[in-house]
Amino acid sequence: MSQDTLFDKVWDLHKVSSLPGGSDQIFIGLHLIHEVTSPQAFGALKDKNLKVKFPDRTVATVDHIVPTDNQSRPFKDNLAEQMIETLENNCLEHKIRFFNIGSGNQGIVHVVAPELGLTQPGMTIACGDSHTSTHGAFGSIAFGIGTSQVRDVLATQTIAMNKLKVRQIWCENQLSNGVYAKDLVLHIINKLGVKAGVGFAYEFAGPAINALSMEERMTICNMSIEGGARCGYINPDEKTFRYIKNKLYAPKNVHWEKALTWWKSLKSDEDSIYDDVIKIDASKIEPTVTWGITPGQSIGINQQIPLLDELSPNDKLVAEEAYEYMSFNPGQSIKDIPVEVCFIGSCTNGRISDLRIAAKVLKDKKVSKNVKAFVVPGSEKVANEAKQEGLDQIFKDSGFQWREPGCSMCLAMNSDKLIGNQVSASSSNRNFKGRQGSPSGRTLLMSPAMVAAAAINGKVSDVREFIS
Amino acid sequence: MKAEFTPPIGKISQITGKCISLIGNDIDTDRIIPARFLKCVNFDSLGKSVFEDDRKTLKGSHTFDLKENQNSSILIVNSNFGCGSSREHAPQALIRWGIRAIIGESFAEIFYSNCIAIGIPCFTLPKKLIQNIQKYNISKSLFLEIDLKNSSAKSKDLNFNLEIKESTKKMFLSGEWDATATLLENSSLVERKFKELPYIKFSDEI
Numbered sequence: 001m002s003q004d005t006l007f008d009k010v011w012d013l014h015k016v017s018s019l020p021g022g023s024d025q026i027f028i029g030l031h032l033i034h035e036v037t038s039p040q041a042f043g044a045l046k047d048k049n050l051k052v053k054f055p056d057r058t059v060a061t062v063d064h065i066v067p068t069d070n071q072s073r074p075f076k077d078n079l080a081e082q083m084i085e086t087l088e089n090n091c092l093e094h095k096i097r098f099f100n101i102g103s104g105n106q107g108i109v110h111v112v113a114p115e116l117g118l119t120q121p122g123m124t125i126a127c128g129d130s131h132t133s134t135h136g137a138f139g140s141i142a143f144g145i146g147t148s149q150v151r152d153v154l155a156t157q158t159i160a161m162n163k164l165k166v167r168q169i170w171c172e173n174q175l176s177n178g179v180y181a182k183d184l185v186l187h188i189i190n191k192l193g194v195k196a197g198v199g200f201a202y203e204f205a206g207p208a209i210n211a212l213s214m215e216e217r218m219t220i221c222n223m224s225i226e227g228g229a230r231c232g233y234i235n236p237d238e239k240t241f242r243y244i245k246n247k248l249y250a251p252k253n254v255h256w257e258k259a260l261t262w263w264k265s266l267k268s269d270e271d272s273i274y275d276d277v278i279k280i281d282a283s284k285i286e287p288t289v290t291w292g293i294t295p296g297q298s299i300g301i302n303q304q305i306p307l308l309d310e311l312s313p314n315d316k317l318v319a320e321e322a323y324e325y326m327s328f329n330p331g332q333s334i335k336d337i338p339v340e341v342c343f344i345g346s347c348t349n350g351r352i353s354d355l356r357i358a359a360k361v362l363k364d365k366k367v368s369k370n371v372k373a374f375v376v377p378g379s380e381k382v383a384n385e386a387k388q389e390g391l392d393q394i395f396k397d398s399g400f401q402w403r404e405p406g407c408s409m410c411l412a413m414n415s416d417k418l419i420g421n422q423v424s425a426s427s428s429n430r431n432f433k434g435r436q437g438s439p440s441g442r443t444l445l446m447s448p449a450m451v452a453a454a455a456i457n458g459k460v461s462d463v464r465e466f467i468s
Numbered sequence: 469m470k471a472e473f474t475p476p477i478g479k480i481s482q483i484t485g486k487c488i489s490l491i492g493n494d495i496d497t498d499r500i501i502p503a504r505f506l507k508c509v510n511f512d513s514l515g516k517s518v519f520e521d522d523r524k525t526l527k528g529s530h531t532f533d534l535k536e537n538q539n540s541s542i543l544i545v546n547s548n549f550g551c552g553s554s555r556e557h558a559p560q561a562l563i564r565w566g567i568r569a570i571i572g573e574s575f576a577e578i579f580y581s582n583c584i585a586i587g588i589p590c591f592t593l594p595k596k597l598i599q600n601i602q603k604y605n606i607s608k609s610l611f612l613e614i615d616l617k618n619s620s621a622k623s624k625d626l627n628f629n630l631e632i633k634e635s636t637k638k639m640f641l642s643g644e645w646d647a648t649a650t651l652l653e654n655s656s657l658v659e660r661k662f663k664e665l666p667y668i669k670f671s672d673e674i
Contacts (some may be wrong), residue, residue: 016658017654020644020650021635023635025654029668039509041507121650122666144554145579146581149581152651157662158654159651192559194574195547195574197546198576228576251670255671258669411498432499434498435503437503
């Protein structure tokens, strides 16, 4: 059993009681809600005649269903309009802060909370969305919950949960040029498998992690869940504190000094005990691309889609399903596979630094005429910042469509969808069958820089050929 | 699919019903219920859309479409079932289709806790045993009686033990799987915790 890790410290701090069944009652410091997984929870509160216990500790935005072309109200999609209206009404009724479209602070919930300074070290953070693990980048313990648990957090500010084990993933050396956080996390998931993290929190550590920016760290923690880990985190450091300072909801003045003192005390002890430790050599990682139907099915850009014989017995069943669904052949190179749609965005890679990197690759280049390419900023703040830097113009000049913020084609709940068996190069997080809106659509996950390179060439390409 | 849906309430100690086998590892919640069906403000109509895209692709030969599997209530699955999104819509769609218990090699974590939260016990068994049960079930009808207290299952021909976390088992037997009431009981402890947490004091505005 782990001891003295950041996870243990934050868990113990938030433990309210041991429940009769053997799980713990955990206080949730920050509860984030959106339009998709909250309406039924509010409905259940009403049914049980309960109130929201601490309305100040819940913050809402709208992201999954928002259109990214025309956001004027009412939305063209009646169901989407009904969902945003329901959220508006619930927030109004229960006095919950809501960052609506046009507020300047709307966006993907996991982009918005950090950029507003709501996400802070040492907190427990829950949201009805599996990518809540993103917030672990700040040294918080953050995890996705289902709608019944959203109801419980609204009603009690706590949930019942079994304590997780802790696996440290130590990333040695440094990523090489043209290799990004996305490549690192795809590589980790490939090495450990998509279910290795079940029952664990992942602590990402080591020189390669320390060198990452806060936004890159969010990319890493975001995809913990794709490796099965409900929670992923990184011990906070000076970069973390610098990122938070002066954000809208960051502690101010005397509170800042107090917060800083406390945050600095929050990290895994040097002699802390982990349930498991894994080492990864970051310097050996190439730009990485998925070829199959799970985020674990990835290879380096210069590798071939694995042969059945090269896979472990446990991976064979899904590999066979993937060959068939993707219509790719074992042994085929991933490089040069034609792509028809290129998507840059999502809670994994829709932040300003992602847009900067992609824009750098795209500057003075044109998107292949066979490709539909679009970029969806992660939030209104990201969009505004990008416009101030002229990034929107670089994207538009290259042939990318510039859209309004939202989740968009990461999960295709709005009108941004693949058609038929189109192949998409996507900076998002899931390549599941049908994930991007077409039941036969095919998704290749990669870094935003690699998506930009694929857009220019109209096929999977090595971004290192575009950058000096 | 059952016409009328009655959610489970209170203590759950026994589940009896016909088994339905679904073969495949890493079956994610996007496949259980595609994202377009998440555009709803209640779960009521999800049952009919369970595995919609997989079923359309298989044009009637999906296990959920086979005539002999209609009115089944115990789902037999393989490894890492329910991975991906945290959408409770996935188990909500399954329970509305008629599923009341799931037996599998392993489950994704958020899916598993969502199942507990809505009263679907999930049991595990070793890979080989699951495969044998699925093989048996695909050739003939399997009607199981699951006894949660003894973690066992029996049918006309089979008799085997099931694995379930002791804590989870207790929750079903006592009815505490529906957590809200239990959590509400500790209201004063929650208030105290709120006042103790350092960061609550750091922020004037939130």
